[in-house]
Amino acid sequence: MNVPIKFIALTSCITLLALGGCHSPVVNATIVNQSGAQVQLVELDYPSASYGVSLLDSGASYPYHFEVHGSGKLHISFQDASGGAHQSDGPQLKEGDQGTLRVTIGAGDTVQWQR
Secondary structure, three states: OOOHHHHHHHHHHHHHHHHHOOOOOOOEEEEEEEEOOOOOEEEEEEEEEEEEEEEEEEEEEEEEEEOOOOOEEEEEEEEEOOOOEEEEEEEEOOOOEEEEEEEEEEEHHHHEEEE
């Protein structure tokens, strides 16, 4: 059976496009606790949504990925081991942003944002 070259080329192109597929732009975020103590009620707000974790032990991290819809500043809030409330504003995100984000809770409950 002879298969025309054009058919093979077309089939190959369609297969490559399907395998490549489309992907939504996402931000791969990680919250890291380097404060030396457990933190609680950790919530990261980003444009159009938020996520969080109830407890994050010292030295632990919490990964998450999300799509950005709209635009706005990042914001994190958490409680220290004695129940004191803390918060910090982070960088601005806009719809379609992607990449990595590392939010580190440090000694003295300081917050560092890295993009």
